[in-house]
Amino acid sequence: MNETTETSADSHAAQRLAQDVAAAMWSRDRATHALGMEILGVRPGYARIAMTVRGDMTNGHGMGHGGLIFALADSAFAYACNSHNRNTVASACTIDFLAPAQEGDVLEAEAVERSQSGRTGVYDVTVRTRGGPTIALFRGKSYRISGEVIAGLQQARPQAASA
Numbered sequence: 001m002n003e004t005t006e007t008s009a010d011s012h013a014a015q016r017l018a019q020d021v022a023a024a025m026w027s028r029d030r031a032t033h034a035l036g037m038e039i040l041g042v043r044p045g046y047a048r049i050a051m052t053v054r055g056d057m058t059n060g061h062g063m064g065h066g067g068l069i070f071a072l073a074d075s076a077f078a079y080a081c082n083s084h085n086r087n088t089v090a091s092a093c094t095i096d097f098l099a100p101a102q103e104g105d106v107l108e109a110e111a112v113e114r115s116q117s118g119r120t121g122v123y124d125v126t127v128r129t130r131g132g133p134t135i136a137l138f139r140g141k142s143y144r145i146s147g148e149v150i151a152g153l154q155q156a157r158p159q160a161a162s163a
Helices: 003-027 030-034 066-081 153-162
Strands: 038-043 046-052 088-097 106-117 120-129 134-144
Touching: 003 038, 003 066, 030 066, 038 066, 046 066, 066 088, 066 106, 066 120, 066 134, 106 134
Parallel strands: none
Antiparallel strands: 038 046, 046 106, 088 134, 106 120, 120 134
């Protein structure tokens, strides 16, 4: 096998892993379900999730509640940083709100891995209205804890490779 073929096979395996991890997380992610979020795409170190701003998601000013916009960004962050099948949690997050969201807006949060070294990572999440402006910029710092999202998967790989 040449280097290009190995890279392609590795890339395909990493993509499949990211999708399997997202499916496993999704099956037990009650908060994301309750907020009506939808996964639009995942790949290693990346996730894109959508949420429609419902009437019960607006604040006293009639705008999308900042805490729920944060929750959308945080969910995209979670799917991106766990895409490598290593249990990863947030160690710090910040958000800058740039424009209001309105009831009925479909928001899309796109999380991108910027750095991963040792147990820590940095992810940027851009929240936009579908077909509209950027409404928030979120930066999450991650910390890898013990375990896997899909338990036993990492241990099974070396055996499969040596078989």
